[in-house]
Amino acid sequence: MGETGGPRARGRPRSERARAAVLDAATGxxxxxGVQAVTMEAIAARARVSKSTVYKWWPTRGHVMLDSLAHAxxxxxxxxxRDGSLAGDLAAEVGALVRAFRDTAAGPLVADIVAxxxxxxxxxxxxDERWVRPxxxxxxxxxxxxxARGALRPDTDVPAAxxxxxxxxxxxxxxxxAALADGLAPTLVRQLLDGxxxxxxxxxxxR
Amino acid sequence: MGETGGPRARGRPRSERARAAVLDAATGxxxxxGVQAVTMEAIAARARVSKSTVYKWWPTRGHVMLDSLAHAxxxxxxxxxRDGSLAGDLAAEVGALVRAFRDTAAGPLVADIVAxxxxxxxxxxxxDERWVRPxxxxxxxxxxxxxARGALRPDTDVPAAxxxxxxxxxxxxxxxxAALADGLAPTLVRQLLDGxxxxxxxxxxxR
Amino acid sequence: MGETGGPRARGRPRSERARAAVLDAATGxxxxxGVQAVTMEAIAARARVSKSTVYKWWPTRGHVMLDSLAHAxxxxxxxxxRDGSLAGDLAAEVGALVRAFRDTAAGPLVADIVAxxxxxxxxxxxxDERWVRPxxxxxxxxxxxxxARGALRPDTDVPAAxxxxxxxxxxxxxxxxAALADGLAPTLVRQLLDGxxxxxxxxxxxR
Amino acid sequence: MGETGGPRARGRPRSERARAAVLDAATGxxxxxGVQAVTMEAIAARARVSKSTVYKWWPTRGHVMLDSLAHAxxxxxxxxxRDGSLAGDLAAEVGALVRAFRDTAAGPLVADIVAxxxxxxxxxxxxDERWVRPxxxxxxxxxxxxxARGALRPDTDVPAAxxxxxxxxxxxxxxxxAALADGLAPTLVRQLLDGxxxxxxxxxxxR
DNA sequence: GGTTAAACGAGACGGTACGTCTAGTCTTCGG
DNA sequence: CCGAAGACTAGACGTACCGTCTCGTTTAACC
Numbered sequence: 001m002g003e004t005g006g007p008r009a010r011g012r013p014r015s016e017r018a019r020a021a022v023l024d025a026a027t028g029x030x031x032x033x034g035v036q037a038v039t040m041e042a043i044a045a046r047a048r049v050s051k052s053t054v055y056k057w058w059p060t061r062g063h064v065m066l067d068s069l070a071h072a073x074x075x076x077x078x079x080x081x082r083d084g085s086l087a088g089d090l091a092a093e094v095g096a097l098v099r100a101f102r103d104t105a106a107g108p109l110v111a112d113i114v115a116x117x118x119x120x121x122x123x124x125x126x127x128d129e130r131w132v133r134p135x136x137x138x139x140x141x142x143x144x145x146x147x148a149r150g151a152l153r154p155d156t157d158v159p160a161a162x163x164x165x166x167x168x169x170x171x172x173x174x175x176x177x178a179a180l181a182d183g184l185a186p187t188l189v190r191q192l193l194d195g196x197x198x199x200x201x202x203x204x205x206x207r
Numbered sequence: 208m209g210e211t212g213g214p215r216a217r218g219r220p221r222s223e224r225a226r227a228a229v230l231d232a233a234t235g236x237x238x239x240x241g242v243q244a245v246t247m248e249a250i251a252a253r254a255r256v257s258k259s260t261v262y263k264w265w266p267t268r269g270h271v272m273l274d275s276l277a278h279a280x281x282x283x284x285x286x287x288x289r290d291g292s293l294a295g296d297l298a299a300e301v302g303a304l305v306r307a308f309r310d311t312a313a314g315p316l317v318a319d320i321v322a323x324x325x326x327x328x329x330x331x332x333x334x335d336e337r338w339v340r341p342x343x344x345x346x347x348x349x350x351x352x353x354x355a356r357g358a359l360r361p362d363t364d365v366p367a368a369x370x371x372x373x374x375x376x377x378x379x380x381x382x383x384x385a386a387l388a389d390g391l392a393p394t395l396v397r398q399l400l401d402g403x404x405x406x407x408x409x410x411x412x413x414r
Numbered sequence: 415m416g417e418t419g420g421p422r423a424r425g426r427p428r429s430e431r432a433r434a435a436v437l438d439a440a441t442g443x444x445x446x447x448g449v450q451a452v453t454m455e456a457i458a459a460r461a462r463v464s465k466s467t468v469y470k471w472w473p474t475r476g477h478v479m480l481d482s483l484a485h486a487x488x489x490x491x492x493x494x495x496r497d498g499s500l501a502g503d504l505a506a507e508v509g510a511l512v513r514a515f516r517d518t519a520a521g522p523l524v525a526d527i528v529a530x531x532x533x534x535x536x537x538x539x540x541x542d543e544r545w546v547r548p549x550x551x552x553x554x555x556x557x558x559x560x561x562a563r564g565a566l567r568p569d570t571d572v573p574a575a576x577x578x579x580x581x582x583x584x585x586x587x588x589x590x591x592a593a594l595a596d597g598l599a600p601t602l603v604r605q606l607l608d609g610x611x612x613x614x615x616x617x618x619x620x621r
Numbered sequence: 622m623g624e625t626g627g628p629r630a631r632g633r634p635r636s637e638r639a640r641a642a643v644l645d646a647a648t649g650x651x652x653x654x655g656v657q658a659v660t661m662e663a664i665a666a667r668a669r670v671s672k673s674t675v676y677k678w679w680p681t682r683g684h685v686m687l688d689s690l691a692h693a694x695x696x697x698x699x700x701x702x703r704d705g706s707l708a709g710d711l712a713a714e715v716g717a718l719v720r721a722f723r724d725t726a727a728g729p730l731v732a733d734i735v736a737x738x739x740x741x742x743x744x745x746x747x748x749d750e751r752w753v754r755p756x757x758x759x760x761x762x763x764x765x766x767x768x769a770r771g772a773l774r775p776d777t778d779v780p781a782a783x784x785x786x787x788x789x790x791x792x793x794x795x796x797x798x799a800a801l802a803d804g805l806a807p808t809l810v811r812q813l814l815d816g817x818x819x820x821x822x823x824x825x826x827x828r
Numbered sequence: 829g830g831t832t833a834a835a836c837g838a839g840a841c842g843g844t845a846c847g848t849c850t851a852g853t854c855t856t857c858g859g
Numbered sequence: 860c861c862g863a864a865g866a867c868t869a870g871a872c873g874t875a876c877c878g879t880c881t882c883g884t885t886t887a888a889c890c
Contacts, residue, residue, distance in 0.1 A: 015862070035326040039850060050863045055852065114381055115322035119242040128384050136384075143403075152403045157394045159385055160375060161403060164395065167378035168370035174321055174381070177335050177343075178366055187364045188371065195402025196350075196359045196368060218839030219881045225841075246871060257842040262873065425865030426855040432867080449740040453845060464868045469847070528795055529736035533656040542798050550798075557817075566817045571808045573799055575817060577789035578809065582781060585788035588735055588795070591749050591757075592780055601778045602785065609816025610764075610773045610782060632834025633886040639836080662876060671837045676878065 021047035022054055023071040026064050027105050035112050038065070062116035062123035065109055069131060073106035086146050087189050093139050094165050095185035101173050102180045111173055136162050152193075164192050221264075228254035229261055230278040233271050234312050242319050245272070269323035269330035272316055276338060280313035293353050294396050300346050301372050302392035308380050309387045318380055343369050359400075371399050428471075435461035436468055437485040440478050441519050449526050452479070476530035476537035479523055483545060487520035500560050501603050507553050508579050509599035515587050516594045525587055550576050566607075578606050635678075642668035643675055644692040647685050648726050656733050659686070683737035683744035686730055690752060694727035707767050708810050714760050715786050716806035722794050723801045732794055757783050773814075785813050 025046035029038045040061055044051045058064045080092040101107035110131065117124035139162050146152040165188050172178050232254035236245045247268055251258045265271045287299040308314035317338065324331035346369050353359040372395050379385050439461035443452045454475055458465045472478045494506040515521035524545070531538035553576050560566040579602050586592050646667035650659045661682055665672045679685045701713040722728035731752065738745035760783050767773040786809050793799050 018862075040852085041850065050865085051852080052854090052864090053862060056861085061851095111325045115325040118318045118322040118381070124383060128382055132382060132384060146403075150405055153401075153405050156403050157398065160391065160394050161398055163375035163378055163385075164371045164398065167374035168367060170381075171370055171374035171377055174325070174377075175335055175339060176331060177339060178370075184367065187367050191364065191368055191371065191402075192399060193403050194360075195398075195404070196353075196363050196400050197402070198357055198360050215883070216839090217837070217883060219841070221840065247873085248871060251842095255842090257844095258873085259843080259875090260841060263840075422857070423865090424857060424863070426867070428866065454847085455845060462868095464870085465847085466849090466869090467867065470866080525739045529739040532732045532736040532795070538797060542796055546796060546798060560817075564819055567815075567819050570817050571812065574789065574805065574808050575812055577792055577799075578785045578812065581788035581792035582784035584795075585784055585791055588739070588791075589749055589753060590745060591753060592784075598781065601781050605778065605782055605785065605816075606813060607817050609812075609818070610767075610777050610814050611816070612771055612774050630834080631832075631888055633836075633888095635835065636886095660876060661878085669837095671839085672878085673838090673880090674836060677835080 015053075018047070018049050018053055019057070020071070022049055022058075022064065023068045025049075026068040027072045027109065030065075030068075030108050030112060031105055035108075035115070038112070040064075060116070060120060060123065062113060062120050063126070065113045065116065066123065066126050066130065069106060069109045069113065072109065073100055073104050086142060086151060087186075087193055089142050090139060090165060090189045090193075091186045093135065093142075094169060094188060095182075097135065097166065097169050098180050098182070098185050101169065107173055110170075114170075114174060136166065139165060161192060165189065222260075225254070225256050225260055226264070227278070229256055229265075229271065230275045232256075233275040234279045234316065237272075237275075237315050237319060238312055242315075242322070245319070247271075267323070267327060267330065269320060269327050270333070272320045272323065273330065273333050273337065276313060276316045276320065279316065280307055280311050293349060293358060294393075294400055296349050297346065297372060297400075298393045298396045300342065300349075301376065301395060302389075304342065304373065304376050305387050305389070305392050308376065314380055317377075321377075321381060343373065346372060368399060372396065429467075432461070432463050432467055433471070434485070436463055436472075436478065437482045439463075440482040441486045441523065444479075444482075444522050444526060445519055449522075449529070452526070454478075474530070474534060474537065476527060476534050477540070479527045479530065480537065480540050480544065483520060483523045483527065486523065487514055487518050500556060500565060501600075501607055503556050504553065504579060504607075505600045505603045507549065507556075508583065508602060509596075511549065511580065511583050512594050512596070512599050515583065521587055521594075524584075528584075528588060550580065553579060575606060579603065636674075639668070639670050639674055640678070641692070642670055643679075643685060644689045646670075647689040648693050648730065651686075651689075651729050651733060652726055656729075656736070659733070661685075681737075681741060681744065683734060683741050684747070686734045686737065687744065687747050687751060690727060690730045690734065693730065694721055694725050707763060707772060708807075708814055710763050711760065711786060711810045711814075712807045714756065714763075715790065715809060716803075718756065718787065718790050719801050719803070719806050722790065728794055731791075735791075735795060757787065760786060782813065786810065 022043060025043045026038055029042055029046060038061065040051060040054055043049075043061075043064060044054050047054075054064070058067065080096040082089045082092065101110065110127075113123060113127050113131075117127050140158050143152065143156065143158045143161055147154060147156050147158070168188055169180065169184070172180050172184075229250060232250045233245055236249055236253060245268065247258060247261055250256075250268075250271060251261050254261075261271070265274065287303040289296045289299065308317065317334075320330060320334050320338075324334050347365050350359065350363065350365045350368055354361060354363050354365070375395055376387065376391070379387050379391075436457060439457045440452055443456055443460060452475065454465060454468055457463075457475075457478060458468050461468075468478070472481065494510040496503045496506065515524065524541075527537065527541050527545075531541050554572050557566065557570065557572045557575055561568060561570050561572070582602055583594065583598070586594050586598075643664060646664045647659055650663055650667060659682065661672060661675055664670075664682075664685060665675050668675075675685070679688065701717045703710045703713065722731065731748075734744065734748050734752075738748050761779050764773065764777065764779045764782055768775060768777050768779070789809055790801065790805070793801050793805075
């Protein structure tokens with residue numbers, strides 16, 4: 001709060017233009033030239049900003065990408081609509097992620113940030129906190145509620161269940177062994193909720 | 208086979224010592240100093256091998272890591288024992304991966320290779336072909352057989368199911384949001400086979 | 415002129431310390447270790463300067479040596495004293511070159527630059543323009559004046575005559591077949607002005 | 622002589638084809654691609670010879686060039702014709718060098734060898750002994766004889782005089798500041814024998 | 829005709845320097 | 860104080876040759 005409450009800061013104020021230009025430049029470079037093209041030098045050059053300015057506000061390439069992710073896909077990933085059914089709500093959550101990865105710059109951005117996170121625990125923590133955790137939390141709440149009201153088995157391992165819904169999406173993004181199809185999200189939800197076993201009792205019911 | 212069948216190759220034979228030293232050096236550097244420490248120069252220096260030799264046989268740092276993975280964890284990850292039950296066999300497969308990631312150098316190696324794969328499609332393809340696909344195939348065969356004999360629902364999406372078993376393991380390796388616990392593998396298998404739904408019919412049975 | 419007249423240049427100014435350190439390092443390496451020792455890496459290391467800085471200002475090892483030559487021997491080779499006699503003035507010019515080659519670092523420097531010039535026309539041109547031509551020009555002017563006032567034969571080929579005074583000095587530097595003795599300069603001048611012929615008319619006179 | 626006098630050597634005899642191919646390759650590379658192109662690897666490749674064979678017979682690139690010089694220009698530089706006059710014989714000697722440098726591969730070869738000689742005393746010695754000294758000796762003998770018979774001043778410094786005839790040719794080859802013209806040789810001889818002084822007694826005579 | 833000896837071809841190897849690149853830092857000027 | 864410009868240190872990149880080596884292959888001279 002202090003930053004807005006006090007008297008206007010001394011000196012030249014930070015340039016919002018520079019901030020946006022850097023984030024746009026990073027996203028643009030990534031989309032057009034791949035990961036290799038996104039260097040701090042290239043970002044500064046494309047944003048028409050000096051390197052010092054970039055380093056002043058972002059300690060690492062990874063941090064630029066993190067902010068670019070919020071900048072580029074932040075609004076595109078508001079809370080998806082809920083229709084009330086557990087399966088529908090879960091599929092909406094997972095499906096939003098699938099579409100973001102497939103249709104927006106969020107896919108390459110997240111892939112690149114995950115790569116950077118393997119070398120920088122700071123990036124890893126920020127990625128988890130600012131991107132992964134919010135989505136997992138929404139999903140976990142749905143599952144927790146369902147357990148609480150008896151709709152799901154009481155011994156459900158909710159974190160593992162969340163992984164079984166989201167991890168396949170990240171896995172396909174990072175390994176590319178299979179496409180991020182539209183049907184993926186409902187399939188994941190159905191198979192997890194109903195199980196794969198043949199002798200099931202709920203024919204179609206709850207979904 | 209062909210490589211040994213013909214007459215002995217002309218010229219000085221390739222040094223097996225150099226090959227092993229490079230792969231050991233790469234693994235050692237990764238484990239001790241993290242990803243940052245694994246540069247081509249450091250590998251060559253630690254292996255007491257010239258840079259030219261490294262570049263002669265491995266075009267990229269990523270390729271060195273790929274071979275190091277095979278070199279380091281190859282024997283440690285033979286086919287896990289099968290006990291005949293579907294759940295047990297699946298849990299054995301997944302559990303072997305969990306233990307490899309947690310207890311051997313395979314964890315950091317795979318994490319690093321995944322990162323490299325985001326910038327190099329060649330590494331991505333090799334990782335998929337030489338590491339991911341064999342394990343997925345074993346798991347997929349188990350599921351396919353189960354579907355064929357009626358033990359699993361006929362509309363099972365096997366690739367998605369395999370993802371729901373393996374992807375969580377990779378996800379925790381790469382994001383570190385949760386531990387790779389011993390109980391993870393059976394939990395994943397149980398939740399996928401039986402489903403999370405509360406009104407289940409198979410009380411304990413098939414697992 | 416323009417470079418100092420305008421407003422002070424933007425950005426960090428070029429480090430004069432780095433420039434001098436590089437030129438000193440090059441000369442020092444050459445004198446102590448011979449040509450082999452003067453690599454760009456060794457120069458940078460000895461000057462405590464990064465390789466990038468060296469390459470930023472000098473495209474080639476040869477260019478470093480050229481500047482080192484000016485740096486090391488520049489002041490040592492101001493215009494030698496003139497006593498008014500043609501023979502004396504010419505001997506002073508040639509003798510200054512002999513002494514510079516024999517007593518200062520200019521000898522190894524020029525020898526090395528000549529070697530580099532055989533592979534790089536750019537170095538060859540710079541060597542000619544910045545080192546050879548000024549000295550030749552001074553000598554040629556003396557000869558031209560003497561021809562004009564009738565002291566030398568009107569059909570004198572001045573460029574060839576200049577070569578006959580200077581080239582022996584370079585020749586001995588580069589081939590080492592004979593020493594750069596103190597008496598060399600007056601001998602060259604005497605033999606050229608008076609000729610070798612026995613039936614001479616001017617017994618001793620004009621020299 | 623011992624090498625041919627004894628019984629034929631055991632083992633496979635040295636391949637004359639390889640020797641010639643190497644020397645031709647070196648000359649060809651030098652002429653076509655300049656000094657940069659003449660590497661030991663390129664020589665071996667162009668000569669269709671293994672590197673080991675090259676190194677077996679020539680310790681250094683410079684030594685290959687020395688032999689190439691003899692191989693390429695050896696026959697072209699036999700003793701030039703003598704017409705009996707001192708000036709004519711000297712001009713023939715110097716002129717042969719001028720033409721060899723200008724019209725054959727000897728020019729680039731000598732320039733390159735001189736460059737190599739600056740870094741390798743062994744090459745310098747061989748160049749002097751096998752190329753420079755024979756030509757200087759022939760010239761020096763002419764001058765010595767002339768001094769002995771009283772045709773030249775008794776205080777003539779013959780080595781310096783030889784330099785004043787030959788060094789300008791090398792100088793122009795190495796520095797390129799003036800062309801190696803046809804008239805250069807007679808001019809050098811005339812200016813040295815007659816001197817540049819205007820008050821000469823021998824109007825045209827002896828030349 | 830088999831043995832021996834040396835030259836040769838092929839090519840992997842440990843080195844060294846190359847020239848380029850990127851990351852970050854530092855120094856100055858101008859707004 | 861912020862931002863631009865740009866010189867700086869540090870060090871990895873991938874390439875090119877170097878000169879050495881370890882083989883297998885060829886070509887003679889000898890026995």
